[in-house]
Amino acid sequence: MEKKYKLVAKVPKTPKSAYDHGRFISSLIEHQIKHFHEIEKLLLKPGQELTDITKIKTELQASEYLKKMTALLHPQGAEKPRRVAPPRKTRKRAKAAKSKGKGKTKSRRGKRKSR
Amino acid sequence: MPPAGLDNLKHIVVLMMENRSFDHMLGGLMKKYPKINGLTGNESNPDMNGTMVPVQPNAKFQGQLDHDPDHHFPGVDLQIFGGTPPRPGRVANMQGFIKSYATQGTGINASHAIMSYFPPERLPVLTRLATEYAVFNGWFSSIPGPTICNRAFAHYGTSFGNVDMNLFYIQDPIQSIYERMVQAGHTAKIYYYDQQSSTMEIVNLLKNQPRIFGSYSQFIGDCKGNTLPEYSFIEPCYNDHPGPGGGQILASDQHPDHNVQEGERFIANTYNAIRTKQELWETTAMLVVYDEHGGIYDHVVPPACEADGKSAPADKTGTAAPFNFDRLGVRVPAILVSPYIPRGTVVPGTEDPNGRIFEHACIPGTVTNFFLKNYDQRTSREKNSNNFLAPLTDILRPDDDCWVFDV
Numbered sequence: 001m002e003k004k005y006k007l008v009a010k011v012p013k014t015p016k017s018a019y020d021h022g023r024f025i026s027s028l029i030e031h032q033i034k035h036f037h038e039i040e041k042l043l044l045k046p047g048q049e050l051t052d053i054t055k056i057k058t059e060l061q062a063s064e065y066l067k068k069m070t071a072l073l074h075p076q077g078a079e080k081p082r083r084v085a086p087p088r089k090t091r092k093r094a095k096a097a098k099s100k101g102k103g104k105t106k107s108r109r110g111k112r113k114s115r
Numbered sequence: 116m117p118p119a120g121l122d123n124l125k126h127i128v129v130l131m132m133e134n135r136s137f138d139h140m141l142g143g144l145m146k147k148y149p150k151i152n153g154l155t156g157n158e159s160n161p162d163m164n165g166t167m168v169p170v171q172p173n174a175k176f177q178g179q180l181d182h183d184p185d186h187h188f189p190g191v192d193l194q195i196f197g198g199t200p201p202r203p204g205r206v207a208n209m210q211g212f213i214k215s216y217a218t219q220g221t222g223i224n225a226s227h228a229i230m231s232y233f234p235p236e237r238l239p240v241l242t243r244l245a246t247e248y249a250v251f252n253g254w255f256s257s258i259p260g261p262t263i264c265n266r267a268f269a270h271y272g273t274s275f276g277n278v279d280m281n282l283f284y285i286q287d288p289i290q291s292i293y294e295r296m297v298q299a300g301h302t303a304k305i306y307y308y309d310q311q312s313s314t315m316e317i318v319n320l321l322k323n324q325p326r327i328f329g330s331y332s333q334f335i336g337d338c339k340g341n342t343l344p345e346y347s348f349i350e351p352c353y354n355d356h357p358g359p360g361g362g363q364i365l366a367s368d369q370h371p372d373h374n375v376q377e378g379e380r381f382i383a384n385t386y387n388a389i390r391t392k393q394e395l396w397e398t399t400a401m402l403v404v405y406d407e408h409g410g411i412y413d414h415v416v417p418p419a420c421e422a423d424g425k426s427a428p429a430d431k432t433g434t435a436a437p438f439n440f441d442r443l444g445v446r447v448p449a450i451l452v453s454p455y456i457p458r459g460t461v462v463p464g465t466e467d468p469n470g471r472i473f474e475h476a477c478i479p480g481t482v483t484n485f486f487l488k489n490y491d492q493r494t495s496r497e498k499n500s501n502n503f504l505a506p507l508t509d510i511l512r513p514d515d516d517c518w519v520f521d522v
Contacts, residue, residue, distance in 0.1 A: 006515035018374035063311035063356035
């Protein structure tokens with residue numbers, strides 16, 4: 001938040017232990033997969049095999065299938081690859097090198113000019 | 116003349132969460148806020164031994180409802196009518212919740228968990244929004260049944276006669292609220308969380324109308340870039356999966372047994388995206404609502420409603436009786452957020468003779484009436500539904516009177 005707000009309420013973090021992509025899928029996700037499977041049947045090209053959705057048991061497996069099917073129907077929804085910031089030490093070194101480099105360039109330019 | 120809150124309104128955002136009842140999430144608020152129709156602490160249900168089990172403020176974020184409580188049509192019928200089979204004149208008593216949960220092999224003690232509720236301080240986001248803006252005492256799921264058919268009411272104002280999770284096809288001339296908006300030159304979008312979580316609107320909308328979809332990161336971008344559509348519907352993350360760069364994305368839908376705290380954070384992030392953009396904040400109303408109760412206890416008997424001209428046959432309901440869509444499902448949390456809503460607004464429901472009843476058909480009903488005015492191709496149930504924007508007033512609360520979440 002850039003702006004300062006008068007009334008700010010802290011929201012607790014979710015514990016890391018909450019994550020479990022090996023959790024068995026609920027009836028909701030099971031039906032979501034079934035609905036996508038109907039679409040998959042329609043989109044099937046000769047030589048292609050239908051996904052065996054009976055093998056999808058966990059949330060991880062479900063998410064992989066949902067990603068595949070959603071990407072077919074809505075490629076615009078793909079996450080753009082994120083630029084990962086380098087570690088702070090590397091950033092400091094890069095910054096230092098950049099400013100050093102800038103100085104050199106200036107002086108070189110100066111030398112060139114003087115030539 | 117409409118109040119300034121409506122006059123200045125440019126965007127409606129609906130965030131639909133999963134499977135929690137009103138009393139489970141907000142019932143504990145009644146002790147401090149007596150206008151909220153929550154729990155006295157004396158409400159109870161019999162267990163399989165006939166012992167009366169009271170509601171308990173011991174709901175857990177995760178691990179308590181790891182047997183997903185039944186919320187399919189026959190299970191909800193048992194929860195509402197206490198096991199009395201369908202027959203003319205039977206009376207709803209909300210006494211079958213523990214019985215229903217016990218049939219899922221939970222064991223006697225674990226079946227009592229269905230009576231649990233959260234003390235308000237355990238849900239800082241939902242509690243804050245409910246007490247700072249408007250909470251609806253009488254918002255019910257549209258059908259005493261599961262997700263897909265209830266969500267259909269939010270998109271179409273009807274489930275086309277369906278009471279289950281099976282796929283269905285739109286029947287002319289009813290169109291989704293998004294298609295109505297776009298065809299009339301307005302803007303509307305469904306934002307799903309990401310491709311790994313995707314949407315529940317697959318067969319009719321994602322397949323045929325992909326242009327009306329976006330991802331949650333696009334929603335955040337649209338808020339930042341002042342490109343938010345006039346109507347937005349947001350779906351939370353429905354599963355745990357790896358995130359970009361080796362991270363972990365947690366389900367934020369609050370569907371049992373997903374972590375409730377993560378859902379709180381998701382609601383807070385969505386609120387913040389609007390709240391921290393001043394122009395957007397002053398021109399947006401955001402509704403946080405749950406699709407259905409998820410089999411969890413609520414004490415309010417669902418009222419009768421206007422039928423939508425459809426009927427589900429007995430073999431579809433699983434109760435040996437047809438269902439004519441003439442009564443609502445179990446009550447769910449619903450909160451309307453806008454700086455034009457006075458702090459502590461409570462919209463009365465069935466407890467008040469002048470109360471108003473809301474259900475998911477109110478969503479396309481209100482959005483259509485607000486943006487499209489006279490639009491005829493919809494069910495009379497939707498046409499006659501109550502306007503959920505009614506709590507907006509003339510008075511804009513000062514910026515330093517509205518909270519921001521530090522997520």
